[in-house]
Amino acid sequence: MSLNRQDVVRAAVDVLDRYGLEDLTMRRLAGLLGVKAGALYWHVTNKQTLLALVSDEILQELDDASRLRPDADPTAVGSQPDTGLAEGVRRWAGQFRAALLRHRDGGEVVASTLPVGLGRVDPAAEVSAVLARYGFSSHQRRYGSRALVHFILGHVIEEQTRSQLHELGVVAQFDGRAEEEDFTDGLELLVTGLRGLSADGTADPSRVENAEI
Amino acid sequence: MSLNRQDVVRAAVDVLDRYGLEDLTMRRLAGLLGVKAGALYWHVTNKQTLLALVSDEILQELDDASRLRPDADPTAVGSQPDTGLAEGVRRWAGQFRAALLRHRDGGEVVASTLPVGLGRVDPAAEVSAVLARYGFSSHQRRYGSRALVHFILGHVIEEQTRSQLHELGVVAQFDGRAEEEDFTDGLELLVTGLRGLSADGTADPSRVENAEI
DNA sequence: ACCTGAACACCGTTCAAGT
DNA sequence: ACCTGAACACCGTTCAAGT
Numbered sequence: 526m527s528l529n530r531q532d533v534v535r536a537a538v539d540v541l542d543r544y545g546l547e548d549l550t551m552r553r554l555a556g557l558l559g560v561k562a563g564a565l566y567w568h569v570t571n572k573q574t575l576l577a578l579v580s581d582e583i584l585q586e587l588d589d590a591s592r593l594r595p596d597a598d599p600t601a602v603g604s605q606p607d608t609g610l611a612e613g614v615r616r617w618a619g620q621f622r623a624a625l626l627r628h629r630d631g632g633e634v635v636a637s638t639l640p641v642g643l644g645r646v647d648p649a650a651e652v653s654a655v656l657a658r659y660g661f662s663s664h665q666r667r668y669g670s671r672a673l674v675h676f677i678l679g680h681v682i683e684e685q686t687r688s689q690l691h692e693l694g695v696v697a698q699f700d701g702r703a704e705e706e707d708f709t710d711g712l713e714l715l716v717t718g719l720r721g722l723s724a725d726g727t728a729d730p731s732r733v734e735n736a737e738i
Numbered sequence: 739m740s741l742n743r744q745d746v747v748r749a750a751v752d753v754l755d756r757y758g759l760e761d762l763t764m765r766r767l768a769g770l771l772g773v774k775a776g777a778l779y780w781h782v783t784n785k786q787t788l789l790a791l792v793s794d795e796i797l798q799e800l801d802d803a804s805r806l807r808p809d810a811d812p813t814a815v816g817s818q819p820d821t822g823l824a825e826g827v828r829r830w831a832g833q834f835r836a837a838l839l840r841h842r843d844g845g846e847v848v849a850s851t852l853p854v855g856l857g858r859v860d861p862a863a864e865v866s867a868v869l870a871r872y873g874f875s876s877h878q879r880r881y882g883s884r885a886l887v888h889f890i891l892g893h894v895i896e897e898q899t900r901s902q903l904h905e906l907g908v909v910a911q912f913d914g915r916a917e918e919e920d921f922t923d924g925l926e927l928l929v930t931g932l933r934g935l936s937a938d939g940t941a942d943p944s945r946v947e948n949a950e951i
Numbered sequence: 952a953c954c955t956g957a958a959c960a961c962c963g964t965t966c967a968a969g970t
Numbered sequence: 971a972c973c974t975g976a977a978c979a980c981c982g983t984t985c986a987a988g989t
Contacts, residue, residue, distance in 0.1 A: 527953055551982060563984075564954050572982065636892075640899035642909065664923075672924035675892025676885055679849075683888070686853035696855065710877075711885035714931025721930045740972055764963060776965075777973050785963065 528558060533568045534578045538628065541579060545689070546630035577643035580635045584646040586624050610659045610723055611716050617652050618677055618712050625681045629689075632681035639674070649674045659723055669719055676715060680708050741771060746781045747791045751841065754792060758902070759843035790856035793848045797859040799837050823872040823936055824929050830865050831890055831925050838894045842902075845894035852887070862887045872936055882932055889928060893921050 536558050540549050551572060555562040569575040625631040638644050649670040656666045684704045691699035749771050753762050764785060768775040782788040838844040851857050862883040869879045897917045904912035 550980085552980085560953095561955055562982080563956085566983070566985095567953060636895075640896045641903065664919075668920040668923040669927065671893065671896070671920055672889055672927055675896070675924075676888050679888025679892045680884065682849070683853045683884070690854065706877075707881040707884055710881040711888075714882065714885055714934075715927050717931040717934045718927025718929075721927075763961085765961085773972095774974055775963080776975085779964070779966095780972060 528560065528564070528568060530568045530578075532558065533565060534575070534582055537575055537579050538582050541631075541634065542629050544629075546633055573641065574643055576634060577638045577641065580638035581645045583624055583628050583631050583635060584644070584648060586627065610656075611720055613655045613658070614652065614673070614716055614719060615712065617655055618673060621648055621651075621674075622677055622681055622708065625678075626685070630685060632678055632685050636678045636682060639678070656719070661719075661722065665722060669722075673712075673715055676711060677708075680704075680711065684708075741773065741777070741781060743781045743791075745771065746778060747788070747795055750788055750792050751795050754844075754847065755842050757842075759846055786854065787856055789847060790851045790854065793851035794858045796837055796841050796844050796848060797857070797861060799840065823869075824933055826868045826871070827865065827886070827929055827932060828925065830868055831886060834861055834864075834887075835890055835894055835921065838891070839898070843898060845891055845898050849891045849895060852891070869932070874932075874935065878935060882935075886925075886928055889924060890921075893917075893924065897921075 533554070537549060537554055540554050540557060544553070551565055552562045555565055558565075565575075569578065625635060628634070635644075635648070639648075652670040652673050653666040656669055661669060687696060688699055688701070690696040746767070750762060750767055753767050753770060757766070764778055765775045768778055771778075778788075782791065838848060841847070848857075848861070852861075865883040865886050866879040869882055874882060900909060901912050901914070903909040
């Protein structure tokens with residue numbers, strides 16, 4: 526009969542998908558749950574932590590997806606020695622982006638929660654683990670994962686915002702295909718950079734064992 | 739005696755620096771100008787376009803700075819053939835980041851305005867011009883400049899947010915030096931990627947003349 | 952334990968009316 | 971031309987009081 530935290534978070538994701546972040550208000554959320562706004566504060570401490578929970582919910586789907594099909598990637602080729610690194614990063618990036626795109630304003634929600642560090646799921650930590658497998662130092666993992674996360678979040682936020690402005694008729698053209706292409710090609714710049722670290726021996730794959738993740 | 743648009747925008751930047759984006763409200767801004775909130779709507783159509791004007795004000799300082807000292811950069815070395823490209827990108831990126839850091843929440847303000855496209859100054863267009871000088875195709879310039887802008891904005895936003903959370907005592911440690919290092923090294927990943935395009939002939943410096951900027 | 956009612960201190964925006 | 975007064979339709983958050 527009575528609500529719990531999970532109900533509130535799931536309803537919040539629902540409001541997000543239907544009305545967007547701007548209209549995700551405590552009052553509207555309460556209304557959808559058949560309750561008064563004040564009641565929500567029994568389940569969550571405030572709106573910011575609710576958004577962090579929503580962010581976790583969005584990112585959780587990334588983990589779930591990668592657990593279901595751990596090696597399914599048609600774009601995998603495999604000839605250079607560093608193709609494992611490159612493919613690992615590409616796969617993670619694609620899944621991260623897909624998880625964000627699955628929900629309206631997903632990029633903005635996750636981005637707003639990231640620096641606060643309230644979320645249980647940290648996307649930067651996830652790529653960090655990938656980089657660790659290829660011998661990257663802790664400093665390299667930190668700035669490398671940050672660069673990747675910032676690029677992806679920034680790209681998705683711009684894509685989602687522009688797509689919504691397009692639906693509102695505010696902005697003329699929006700090409701989803703071009704967005705995906707820009708994303709893939711932009712990502713490749715970072716992949717090249719990371720591969721460079723690996724190639725010049727700055728990151729040493731032979732030291733993988735003693736890498737503290 | 740009476741206000742004009744410039745007064746309103748400059749006061750808005752002032753409120754931003756002193757109280758942050760969250761407290762940059764029409765009412766507070768009006769109060770600072772000795773006027774009622776409704777009066778502001780004579781000078782700006784709404785808050786969103788006011789933020790776009792604030793964003794322009796912030797980015798304008800980038801242009802001014804580069805015009806004052808066009809070649810002053812102590813980190814410049816100059817030995818490889820592509821060092822011009824790399825240095826050009828590094829210099830622009832450093833100035834862009836510096837302009838954002840000069841104002842509280844500068845990153846967030848510019849980022850929120852960017853996809854709307856209301857701003858007069860487009861940072862992506864500025865690097866695009868740099869890339870054009872080195873023969874990058876229009877597609878390469880687009881995804882390259884987007885990747886750079888997203889990386890820089892994302893990095894600065896996280897840096898500024900964390901720095902403020904630190905001041906509020908919410909988060910324990912904040913190291914400005916480490917932030918700058920992560921920025922420089924992260925940027926280098928993208929620079930390497932761009933240099934790669936230039937090296938493998940995908941971007942052709944000999945075609946610089948007919949590049950439509 | 953969970954929720955209501957009602958308030959507090961705000962928002963952005965509009966617009967007749969004043970000067 | 972520029973601004974006030976006053977309203978409209980909202981916000982997030984708190985908290986005594988109810989069940």
